[in-house]
Amino acid sequence: MKAAAFDYIKPDTVGQVLALLRQHGDDARLLAGGQTLMATLNMRLSEPALIIDITGLAALRGIELRGDVLRIGALATHTQIEESELVARHAPLLTEAAPHIAHRAIRNSGTWGGSIAYADPAAEWPACLLALGGTVVVQGPAGERRIAGDDFFTGLYSTALQPDEIVVASEIPVARPGQWHGIAELARRHGDYAIVGLAASAQRQGAVLSAVRLAFMGVAAMPWRARRTEALLEGKTADESSIALAVASLRAEIDPLPDLTNTPETKRHLAGVLLQRLLASARA
Ligand SMILES: Cc1cc2nc3c(=O)[nH]c(=O)nc-3n(C[C@H](O)[C@H](O)[C@H](O)COP(=O)(O)OP(=O)(O)OC[C@H]3O[C@@H](n4cnc5c(N)ncnc54)[C@H](O)[C@@H]3O)c2cc1C
The missing domain is CATH 3.30.390.50 (CO dehydrogenase flavoprotein, C-terminal domain)
Structure with a gap:
């Protein structure tokens, strides 16, 4: 099957994405790695009028150490997490979990934020987020807010993310001496x-x-x-x-x-x- 017709836009800033979400509401879908979304579009399980491609948002990229947390940008791919030395040092559970996610081709495109936002109950990243006591950082019209992983997942493919919000990153407490995983x-x-x-x-x-x-x-x-x-x-x-x-x-x-x-x-x-x-x- 082919996807139903949709409009496509690729904004440069989070502010533009939030304005589009406010304007189009449930008629819009964010596109990150596309490894889940494209399948649902092609099977017509989802027929949004507008696809908002967020892959141009520099603010959502990267993996960095910020004090006692490792900040993983929403657009970090599964492969980038798998190969990151920072992750291996400070959140080694993620390094070990990554190879369990699908195959290399999918890991090269699929993103941390897409997996967390999609909230598949069988997916690796949501479970790892809970195991490590991580937090999801989201941005909406009122600014940034932090949601504990334990409160983020609310049901089958459901999260505490509001329709006018976007996942920008997650924060994982860095592994302390003596931590086992x-x-x-x-x-x-x-x-x-x-x-x-x-x-x-x-x-x-x-x-x-x-x-x-x-x-x-x-x-x-x-x-x-x-x-x-x-x-x-x-x-x-x-x-x-x-x-x-x-x-x-x-x-x-x-x-x-x-x-x-x-x-x-x-x-x-x-x-x-x-x-x-x-x-x-x-x-x-
Ligand atoms: C054959 C196959 C096998 C797979 N096997 C596994 C597996 O074993 N384990 C596993 O965990 N996953 C698996 N996946 C899923 C894969 O990990 C996806 O990459 C991931 O679930 C979604 O990430 P994405 O970046 O591709 O998101 P997309 O497909 O682009 O988006 C998914 C959803 O999340 C929303 N979204 C994306 N980014 C954001 C954001 N920043 N803020 C808010 N909403 C956002 C989109 O609007 C969409 O609704 C598999 C996929 C395929 C095709």
Whole structure:
């Protein structure tokens, strides 16, 4: 199929984008990497009258260290994140997560901001944002505001972003000494969206875990944190008995949605397998 006819505009500034969003409302869509939007246009799942190409906005580019946060511009591509030395040093979970996203050709175009704004519950970046306690920086008519990742995702493909706002960046707290992180996924083939995935982080003092964050992808309508299991792991060492307790807690806590080929029971089981594997790596 081909996309329905639309007008196209490529502004130079965020101010111009905001004015266009104000003027056209829901008739307009932002175009970043196009790796999701173009498919929805071509399948006519979306028929906007106007496409606003934001790839010319210099203010949304780049990855930089600002004090104790790593600021990732909305237009940073998956590949730029994957290859960034700053990311490898200060948010290494993202470096490890990037190769799980689709294939190289898609990672060369797809952007951080597009993934965060689209809020696919099976996508890697939203889960990593939650695992690392990151914040989404958005800009609208009233200026810039910061939304904690935990408050940003509100439902299936839904976020706290208002129709007249744009994602400009995210801020990720830089990894502190002793921070442990991990990502694990089960997918049918490499590059597929995960059936179930888990991005996790914690502080480790000796072998004792604290500030545990377990963010799952592919189990709920949005990236989902296993808060009861996180609390159970607080102050524990990742020994065999704690791991067994955590896996049992998770399987009681989680209430996965099925997908086309996997039942909730399968996903519950797989989520436990991933948690077991990651916590075993935390012990190592
Ligand atoms: C075959 C295939 C496999 C894929 N596999 C995976 C995978 O395994 N894991 C994964 O995470 N992703 C996967 N993706 C999706 C990919 O990561 C996309 O790049 C990403 O979801 C969207 O980013 P984009 O820059 O391409 O956004 P676009 O497609 O340009 O836009 C997506 C949506 O976000 C909005 N948007 C974009 N930028 C902004 C912004 N700055 N502010 C507000 N709204 C904005 C757009 O208006 C649109 O509604 C896959 C895609 C394809 C085609």
